[in-house]
Amino acid sequence: MQGPGKAGHVAPDQHSTPQWGLWVARTPRRNGGQNQGSRTMAEEAHLRVLNNPRFQELVRRRSGFAWTLSVIMLAIYFGFILLVAFAKPLLAMKVGGGVTSLGIVLGLVVIVVAFLLTGLYVRRANGEFDALTARLREEVQ
Amino acid sequence: MRRFLWVSALAALAGTAAHVGLAHAAGALEGQVDRQALNLAAIIMFFLFVLGTLGITYRAAMQTRSAADFYAAGGGITGFQNGLAIAGDYMSAASFLGISGLVFASGFDGLIYSIGFLVGWPVILFLIAERLRNLGKFTFADVASFRLEPTSIRILSATGTLVVVAFYLIAQMVGAGKLIELLFGLQYLYAVVIVGILMIVYVAFGGMKATTWVQIIKACLLLAGASFMAFMVMLRYGFSPEAMFADAVRIHPRADAIMAPGALVSDPVSAISLGLALMFGTAGLPHILMRFFTVSDAQAARKSVFYATGFIAYFYILTFIIGFGAITFLMTDDSFYHAGAEGVINRVGGLIGGTNMAAIHLANAVGGSLFLGFISAVAFATILAVVAGLTLAGASAVSHDLYAEVIARGRANEQKEVRISKITAVVIGIVAIVLGYVFENQNVAFMVGLAFAVAASCNFPVLLMSVFWKGTTTRGSLIGGFLGLLSAVVMVVLSKAVWVQTLGFPEAIFPYDNPALFSMTIAFVGIWLFSKADSSAQARSEQAAFDAQYVRSETGIGAASAHIH
Numbered sequence: 120m121q122g123p124g125k126a127g128h129v130a131p132d133q134h135s136t137p138q139w140g141l142w143v144a145r146t147p148r149r150n151g152g153q154n155q156g157s158r159t160m161a162e163e164a165h166l167r168v169l170n171n172p173r174f175q176e177l178v179r180r181r182s183g184f185a186w187t188l189s190v191i192m193l194a195i196y197f198g199f200i201l202l203v204a205f206a207k208p209l210l211a212m213k214v215g216g217g218v219t220s221l222g223i224v225l226g227l228v229v230i231v232v233a234f235l236l237t238g239l240y241v242r243r244a245n246g247e248f249d250a251l252t253a254r255l256r257e258e259v260q
Numbered sequence: 261m262r263r264f265l266w267v268s269a270l271a272a273l274a275g276t277a278a279h280v281g282l283a284h285a286a287g288a289l290e291g292q293v294d295r296q297a298l299n300l301a302a303i304i305m306f307f308l309f310v311l312g313t314l315g316i317t318y319r320a321a322m323q324t325r326s327a328a329d330f331y332a333a334g335g336g337i338t339g340f341q342n343g344l345a346i347a348g349d350y351m352s353a354a355s356f357l358g359i360s361g362l363v364f365a366s367g368f369d370g371l372i373y374s375i376g377f378l379v380g381w382p383v384i385l386f387l388i389a390e391r392l393r394n395l396g397k398f399t400f401a402d403v404a405s406f407r408l409e410p411t412s413i414r415i416l417s418a419t420g421t422l423v424v425v426a427f428y429l430i431a432q433m434v435g436a437g438k439l440i441e442l443l444f445g446l447q448y449l450y451a452v453v454i455v456g457i458l459m460i461v462y463v464a465f466g467g468m469k470a471t472t473w474v475q476i477i478k479a480c481l482l483l484a485g486a487s488f489m490a491f492m493v494m495l496r497y498g499f500s501p502e503a504m505f506a507d508a509v510r511i512h513p514r515a516d517a518i519m520a521p522g523a524l525v526s527d528p529v530s531a532i533s534l535g536l537a538l539m540f541g542t543a544g545l546p547h548i549l550m551r552f553f554t555v556s557d558a559q560a561a562r563k564s565v566f567y568a569t570g571f572i573a574y575f576y577i578l579t580f581i582i583g584f585g586a587i588t589f590l591m592t593d594d595s596f597y598h599a600g601a602e603g604v605i606n607r608v609g610g611l612i613g614g615t616n617m618a619a620i621h622l623a624n625a626v627g628g629s630l631f632l633g634f635i636s637a638v639a640f641a642t643i644l645a646v647v648a649g650l651t652l653a654g655a656s657a658v659s660h661d662l663y664a665e666v667i668a669r670g671r672a673n674e675q676k677e678v679r680i681s682k683i684t685a686v687v688i689g690i691v692a693i694v695l696g697y698v699f700e701n702q703n704v705a706f707m708v709g710l711a712f713a714v715a716a717s718c719n720f721p722v723l724l725m726s727v728f729w730k731g732t733t734t735r736g737s738l739i740g741g742f743l744g745l746l747s748a749v750v751m752v753v754l755s756k757a758v759w760v761q762t763l764g765f766p767e768a769i770f771p772y773d774n775p776a777l778f779s780m781t782i783a784f785v786g787i788w789l790f791s792k793a794d795s796s797a798q799a800r801s802e803q804a805a806f807d808a809q810y811v812r813s814e815t816g817i818g819a820a821s822a823h824i825h
Binding site: 164165166168169174177178181185186188189192193195196197199200201203204205207208210211215217218219220222223226227229230231233234236237238240241244245249252255256259260 | 368371372374375376378379381382383385386387390501502505506509516519520521527528531532535539558559562563565566569570573576577807808810811812814815816817818
């Protein structure tokens with residue numbers, strides 16, 4: 120994950136002559152003036168979308184949300200795996216005075232949280248983000 | 261078409277019927293010790309499943325005309341149905357029997373696998389599902405070749421797909437043969453042939469529509485059966501998990517150790533490597549990725565992951581309860597065990613049929629022989645459904661990626677492409693039967709792990725980098741992807757599971773159980789490095805084409821025309 124995650128935040132590729140590096144998790148900003156010369160219709164169409172503030176808003180909000188949730192999920196999961204690898208006695212600790220161990224409780228929590236996170240994302244994406252996309256579509260088409 | 265369906269149904273029936281007679285005649289004299297007595301209830305219920313699904317296949321075949329019908333069920337599957345089908349693809353017999361068996365043998369350790377298999381799903385949803393839906397048509401190669409050079413990218417992704425499908429399929433076929441031999445009292449070869457014929461029929465005639473419905477029906481049956489078992493276990497303990505755990509600790513030979521991490525994860529590197537393979541392998545499994553094209557839009561694609569995650573999470577909680585239930589119900593009952601030397605019973609390894617049979621024996625313990633028959637039939641159906649999904653993914657890679665793009669150079673017509681796909685499905689089925697037969701007595705447990713490792717180290721990096729990193733070029737993806745694929749396979753071959761346990765060398769050359777940590781790194785670094793170093797004109801135009809891809813992957817604008825089915 121580190122690979123692409125990092126690539127998402129670091130910046131632009133040096134060898135390609137243009138332009139605006141990576142869009143993920145950043146506000147896309149057109150630093151005008153490239154792509155001079157003849158443009159095809161299709162190019163015009165996607166440039167219109169790229170320059171639309173609503174598009175930039177959509178991407179900023181959604182990417183931020185999606186990467187945040189991904190990082191949370193990764194942290195929880197690999198946190199759990201690292202506890203399994205390094206802190207076995209901690210996970211063996213009893214909770215609630217019976218035989219149930221902390222490890223079992225945490226494991227079930229990870230399962231439930233994974234499901235809740237997907238619910239959280241779908242709710243916002245199917246509501247807020249799709250509404251933004253729909254308005255963007257109307258504007259550019 | 262109708263005649264073909266009948267012929268294959270009859271062949272399957274005849275195969276079983278012949279053997280039913282044989283087994284009756286031969287009785288207790290033949291076969292291994294572990295083979296179960298012929299279970300008539302199981303066979304009847306399995307026939308009902310086969311008849312029902314063949315009926316569905318027939319209807320699907322009547323409605324399947326275009327390529328979109330064949331590969332993507334015409335985009336007419338709802339989010340909820342697709343969620344069930346994804347869960348069906350994922351809840352294989354291996355995860356049902358394997359994980360409950362692992363919990364039975366070592367308690368907590370079973371959870372580590374369940375969690376690893378589950379947590380890939382949220383990440384697929386957040387980062388991949390929607391973009392895949394917006395950019396692709398039928399296979400994930402459509403996405404990776406959106407702006408990269410299609411011929412080489414499709415060769416790469418078809419190779420990745422076929423390697424994953426092959427390993428997964430061998431593991432499933434061998435598992436199927438063994439399981440059916442055990443459950444139904446059927447001979448190994450018969451079992452493998454029946455599975456092979458049925459999967460050919462589902463895929464070649466019914467395409468994605470039939471495969472999806474087989475998957476949905478099986479998912480419902482499996483969830484219902486597992487729910488009943490978990491319910492009966494919890495009923496005994498007044499729905500108190502603590503009471504169940506306490507009883508299990510009292511009974512299990514490892515006592516309190518079953519409540520804590522044990523020997524499964526020995527060193528941190530293996531732990532993280534396994535975690536990576538489980539998590540990101542899911543995001544690179546071709547038969548799973550294909551499922552996102554069966555729904556009508558991105559919204560439905562998201563919903564299907566939400567439902568799938570819910571079903572899978574619920575299922576893994578059930579297998580955990582079932583594993584503990586098996587400890588408390590079976591370990592106190594000698595009739596489920598082989599007695600060892602001098603009548604001493606090994607309460608874990610001595611289970612008849614091995615620990616993987618824990619769930620099956622529990623079905624008998626909580627529901628009697630009729631319910632045992634039901635669970636056995638469901639286990640068979642589960643294998644069938646999973647191999648059908650794999651076959652379809654493999655056939656699509658050959659027809660849609662290799663044939664249409666590489667061989668016909670994009671000039672193939674739809675009818676011909678679909679025909680190639682059907683022929684490929686038949687070939688894959690036959691090859692699977694042969695491989696299933698050849699590998700009968702080999703240790704194939706490592707193959708599912710290998711399939712996940714390859715998916716995580718070839719398919720996933722290529723997909724992710726092409727969508728997210730503007731700098732990705734064809735050359736970079738090609739070199740990085742193949743390096744990931746190759747390193748994953750080589751490291752698995754040099755690891756203990758193959759080098760020592762299968763090939764018989766004294767010591768493993770690669771010290772860890774799972775290669776993903778290394779092979780994924782090689783793939784990502786490879787793609788990055790060779791893209792950076794690529795200063796060709798082609799690379800520049802591919803990078804310039806990123807914006808159009810970016811707009812479409814984020815919004816779906818421009819995608820509509822590609823999806824009119």
